[in-house]
Amino acid sequence: MTSYHIWTVGCQMNKADSERMGAGLEQLGLKWSQDPKNADVIVLNSCVVRQQAEDRVVGMLTSLKPWKQRFPEKTLALMGCMVGPKKDDLLKRYPYVDLFMQPQQFEPLIELVGDKVGVDPDGCVGPLVPGSPSVTTHVPIIHGCDKFCTFCIIPYRRGREISRPTNELVEECKMLVARGVKEVTLLGQNVDSYGHDFETPSDLGDLLEAIHDRVPELFRIRFLTSHPNDMSDKIINTVANLPRVMENINLPFQAGNDEVLTNMKRGYTNLQYRELIERVKKAIPNVALVTDLIVGFPGETEAQFEDSVQLIRDLRFDKVHVAMYSTRPNTFAQRKLVDDVPKEEKHRRLKVIEATQESILSEINASYLGSVEEILVDGHNKGRWQGRTRTDKLVFVDGENIELGDILNVRITKTSPWSFTGSQVRS
Numbered sequence: 001m002t003s004y005h006i007w008t009v010g011c012q013m014n015k016a017d018s019e020r021m022g023a024g025l026e027q028l029g030l031k032w033s034q035d036p037k038n039a040d041v042i043v044l045n046s047c048v049v050r051q052q053a054e055d056r057v058v059g060m061l062t063s064l065k066p067w068k069q070r071f072p073e074k075t076l077a078l079m080g081c082m083v084g085p086k087k088d089d090l091l092k093r094y095p096y097v098d099l100f101m102q103p104q105q106f107e108p109l110i111e112l113v114g115d116k117v118g119v120d121p122d123g124c125v126g127p128l129v130p131g132s133p134s135v136t137t138h139v140p141i142i143h144g145c146d147k148f149c150t151f152c153i154i155p156y157r158r159g160r161e162i163s164r165p166t167n168e169l170v171e172e173c174k175m176l177v178a179r180g181v182k183e184v185t186l187l188g189q190n191v192d193s194y195g196h197d198f199e200t201p202s203d204l205g206d207l208l209e210a211i212h213d214r215v216p217e218l219f220r221i222r223f224l225t226s227h228p229n230d231m232s233d234k235i236i237n238t239v240a241n242l243p244r245v246m247e248n249i250n251l252p253f254q255a256g257n258d259e260v261l262t263n264m265k266r267g268y269t270n271l272q273y274r275e276l277i278e279r280v281k282k283a284i285p286n287v288a289l290v291t292d293l294i295v296g297f298p299g300e301t302e303a304q305f306e307d308s309v310q311l312i313r314d315l316r317f318d319k320v321h322v323a324m325y326s327t328r329p330n331t332f333a334q335r336k337l338v339d340d341v342p343k344e345e346k347h348r349r350l351k352v353i354e355a356t357q358e359s360i361l362s363e364i365n366a367s368y369l370g371s372v373e374e375i376l377v378d379g380h381n382k383g384r385w386q387g388r389t390r391t392d393k394l395v396f397v398d399g400e401n402i403e404l405g406d407i408l409n410v411r412i413t414k415t416s417p418w419s420f421t422g423s424q425v426r427s
């Protein structure tokens with residue numbers, strides 16, 4: 001047993017979990033295999049947040065059945081949100097899968113592989129921190145979610161909120177910096193809840209300060225995803241005051257109509273959301289705002305949908321993640337509400353949001369033309385270097401002697417709704 005492959009679908013949290021799973025397998029001596037079918041261990045890290053994601057996982061599981069039958073000695077594991085506390089149904093549907101692991105449940109595979117390669121993971125496997133992380137990486141800081149929005153399956157799969165200790169996170173950031181990381185994104189399903197479960201409650205603002213002050217070599221700190229009800233003034237002021245915390249906030253509003261928000265059990269109104277955004281913009285004038293929105297929630301009328309469109313027009317986000325409502329098993333919405341907006345209508349509403357947002361983004365991005373932006377170089381694509389501004393805009397850069405991880409000043413020479421082009425400005 002010498003190689004592994006991890007296939008990941010879903011959110012940044014899943015990607016971070018896969019990196020950690022990989023770190024554990026590498027500590028047992030396994031190497032990454034680009035081709036899954038050549039690997040001795042295949043891990044599918046699954047997502048069920050929408051039907052489409054679940055269908056992809058089912059497709060992968062089905063396509064790997066002949067592989068597993070041909071090589072029974074190899075290991076196939078399913079982890080992530082498709083695996084709930086009860087596994088009977090999965091065991092019946094996929095008897096050829098060796099292991100089913102809930103999100104962040106890395107130990108069963110570490111134990112099994114340790115056994116196969118003859119290494120006792122106790123003492124041999126240290127903290128699950130990626131050995132060769134990219135210059136920008138993700139650090140999960142809080143697991144689970146206590147909010148129980150009526151459409152969301154996450155709390156049923158990832159459990160209640162558990163924050164990781166502050167010191168452990170600071171040490172992990174130091175370790176990542178020593179391995180070449182320049183930017184971390186602190187992750188949580190509801191990242192703003194960080195520390196609320198501690199014996200002496202803490203706040204995400206405290207963690208941002210701790211990492212900012214105790215890991216001075218870390219160039220940039222971001223965080224996502226926030227819940228409007230937990231976005232404290234302390235968090236807002238911390239972003240405003242700490243120079244290495246990026247002015248980029250992801251605050252999902254999910255619906256612009258109060259009745260729909262109540263049916264979603266989001267816990268705020270359109271007006272309260274608008275007031276929060278006003279507070280954020282006042283404290284951080286150059287902030288880039290990102291949001292999430294669902295169209296076609298059960299019972300959403302055309303007029304209620306228009307409230308979402310109006311909110312997008314008024315608040316002018318830098319990015320809108322829009323999704324069509326998709327019924328998820330065991331959620332309140334699945335049990336008590338009727339999925340009555342036709343698929344074609346959901347699709348139409350999605351297109352309206354996308355078109356509205358595209359025209360807003362063209363205007364926002366055009367305002368960057370000629371400005372000089374600080375970017376962190378995080379990749380090389382089709383012969384050009386690329387990086388991100390503090391506000392998370394993608395920039396393709398022309399210039400010489402550029403290296404991965406460089407912080408550059410770049411004059412923006414061309415903009416589109418999706419990316420910029422720029423030239424390096426040397427001082």
Ligand code: SF4
Pocket residue numbers: 145146147148149152153154155189190227
């Ligand atoms: S805040 Fe709501 S949408 Fe977000 S993970 Fe929790 S339950 Fe799901």
